[in-house]
Each structure stands twice: as structure tokens, then as C-alpha cells.
Amino acid sequence: MKISAVKGMNDILPEQIGTQRPISAWQRLENACRVRFDLYGYREVRTPVVEETRLFARSIGESTDIVGKEMYTFSDRKGKKLLSLRPEGTAGVVRAFVQHSVHTRDPITKWWYGGPMYRYERVQAGRYRQFHQIGAEAIGVAEPAMDAELLVMLDRLLRDDLRISPLKLLVNSLGDRADRTAYVDLLKSYLKKHLDSLCEDCRRRYEQNPLRALDCKVPDCQPVLDEAPQIGESLSEPARRHFEKVLALLGEMDIELEVRPRLVRGLDYYNRTCFEFVAGGLGAHDTVCAGGRYDDLVGSLGGPRLPAIGFAMGVERLVMLLPEDPNLEPEGPRVFFVYVGEESLETCFRLMEEMRESGVSAEMDFRGGSVKSQMRRADKKGARFAIVIGETEIATRRVSLKELWREKARDEETISFDLLVDSVKKRLLMNG
């Protein structure tokens, strides 16, 4: 019986298989995030993969596709509670923040998180059922500088640290709740007049979520949408000033961006600033990072009425775009021991461990076989040195150190057992 991984859930292997990047690419991305977030005062938080379903329903929105049809939901053994695999990270993080009354210790909380998320969707390029997000949330600051700092941090991370290119930052303001409801009314009455020139999907959106119609890609819809009222015109004075300040601060830092009046977000909780980083070369899903302000969410989950802003990055999408690492380390052992006969196995075993204890990676092939086949393996693993140990070496307590990689370098020098480790270390220090 051959069992393979569940559809849409992928293995990440040490080496590259097909288009699936090796785990080293993931590690590079994760390390870059860790370093960058630390620089800006974000601390890591880890929350469970499973939460009560109501948490997601309340925060993400009952009417969203995510909650309506994409969650992995089940009842636990006792049957009382409905649980779900998390479809995104913010809800759980905010829940943890509220549950532990974190705001009582510090009025400002900056947290980052990462891990697998789950959505039951048809898989497609850049979209999986188990996928990974790395995100951050800054809770407690309403000032526009917070928005700007977050965007500067992301721009530096994506552009400078990860070298994602091409990359575009799109921003918009959704206004406050009242602005949004006023605008939705305005938009609806406009769309109503043009329903017959809109596509089928847009007519459905008109009923369900008019804002999403603005995102429509159907060419025939564009003329109508271009003429549609823009949310910018419906912003309250404070919301407008907030947005302008964000843009001013970003301009100050020479952050390149595009204001997209038609940019909206899929989750219900966003207000004011929202943004998206889009890259090329990913098929239909070019967004690698998205987020925005959610000033009402913490309060609505039973916590203090604190403003917040956050984002999430799609790890699979970013990893796919990560340029090859120019200075990739050879991952093989530095030293490979080759043994000839049972007695030399013991000697190799001991010397190999001595090598490792002093910090030099070493391996051997316990399966034995011919010296040739063991040497082949040493080469294949990318070892720097090979050491063959047989009867003569044991008798003289000396080994010859063969340097691989080099074409000629026949400098097989004999070294006594006692000096072996030091000698290898010295050579490693001398040239790489």
C-alpha cells in the first residue's frame, strides 16, 4: 500500500525536488525575518494550530469565503466544541493577547509569528491547503507612524534582505467603519445603475460584497469600475489625515509605492490603512504579503479597545521567488573515513567521534564495501578530506590525509592518530 501526502499539503525536503525549493531556502527566509523583526522590536509568539471555530467566525467574518467554505472544522471527542484548523494567524494571536491581558504589562505589544495555516481550497500555483505564513501584529498604537514603520520594515525585508524582484507596494485606506458603510451604499447605488454591463461574478458581488467588485479582472467591467466612486472621497477627516501622514512618512523614507484606490481586502476586520506587496512570476497569485489596520478587532474579541495593525506573508510564494544563494556552503562532512576490515571500523568509529567532538563534521559508510565505493561516497557527499584506515594504518598509528576537491593536490601526508584532529582543523582554517 502506497500512501502519499494529502492533496495540497507538501513535504519540504532537504534537497530541491522539481520546483519545490529545498529547506535551506525556507531557513534563509526564516532567518532573515527573525533578524529584521528583532531590529524593530517584535518578539516571537507561538499559538496553537487549532482554535475554537467561533474565534475565526467572529474575527474574519461569517460571510467571508474563508469562514463560509474553506475551514477544516471538526468537533472534538467530547463533541461539545467546534474546533477549526487556523486559516490565518491574526485571530489566534489576538486571542492570546486578550486571554493573557498582555496590555496590563505594557501598553504596546509587538509580536511576530509563523507557521502552517489551513484552507480547504482547490490547489493551484502558489496556493495550497496547508501553507505557511509569517506575520506580525503591533497592538496599542493608533498613530500613522506605526503604519509607516511597519511598511518600512517590510519593504526592507522583502527588497533588501530577500531581494524579491520585481516587487510593488500597493496601499489604500478603507476609512473607519462609518466611512466604509457610507461608501458601500454609495458604491452599491452606482453599481446598480450599471448592472447589465457587469460580468456575472460582479453581479453576485454586488449582492454579497460590493467592495470585491472593485478587484474584478474582467476587461469588460473595467470601464464601469474606473468611473465608480472611490473610497478616498468618502473618508472622514481623521481617516484622511491619517492616510496622508502615512504616505508622507513613507515618502520621507523614499519608499516606493502606488496608491490604489480600488485595493480592498478579503477579511472583514480591516480599516484605514491596507496594503499589499505584489511580485511577478507566480501565476495567478502575485501577492506575497498583505495586511492593514484592524482597530476594532481586539475590542470585539473581548479585549481592551486597542488599535492594531498587522500583516501576513505567504511563505511558499516568497520561497519560490527567493534568488539562489550565491555563497552557499557545501553541506557535506569535512572528513570522510574509509575503513578496511572489522578492526579498522572500530578505529574509524573512535577517530570520527573525536573529530566531531572538536567541531569538525565527519562521516563514514558503515556498510563498508570496497575502498573505491567508500571513496565514491566520500566524493558524492562533498567531503573535504578522506582518510583510509586499514591494517598498515593501525600498525603504524599513522594515517594519510587525502584532500578531495582538488585535481592534483596529491599531498597525501601521513599524520599520527594523535595529531589528526589538530591537523585537519589547521588545514580547514588555512583555506576555507
Add this chain to the structure above:
RNA sequence: GUGACCAUAGCUCAAUAGGUUAGAGCGCUGGACUGUGACUCCAGAGGUUGAGGGUUCGAUUCCCUUUGGUCACCCCA
């Protein structure tokens, strides 16, 4: 939920019009060198042609069903 395309060795792909024993490169194992890799040469292992059914003297090839994969729509990171 809707639609399109694909499926042959571990990987990438061949196989004339439906024809005999399904091939190649890479990888793997071994040998040439009985204690020395990488280069070269030689050999070997590895296939229910995704699965099931049908048409046919004969199916990798044509038809149906099914499973899996890929991509797009919806939606989203």
C-alpha cells in the same frame, strides 16, 4: 463549487499509421584499477505504460469510467 490540460524507469523525456522483447540521458550498483573519489570506458539492476473496463488478431497509442497531478475561475498569503 466551475472549467481546461496532463499521466511511460527514482528524475527528465522517446517509442514511426494500432504491430513482435517499451528505449535514451541523468541517477543508482558494480567492474576496468583485487587499498583510493571526481574525469573516461564497460556492464547491471530498475516498468502491471496511474487504475479498471471496452474496441481489435494485436492497445503506451483509439473509446468510456475512475484516481492522481497541473493550471485557470471563484477566493486568497
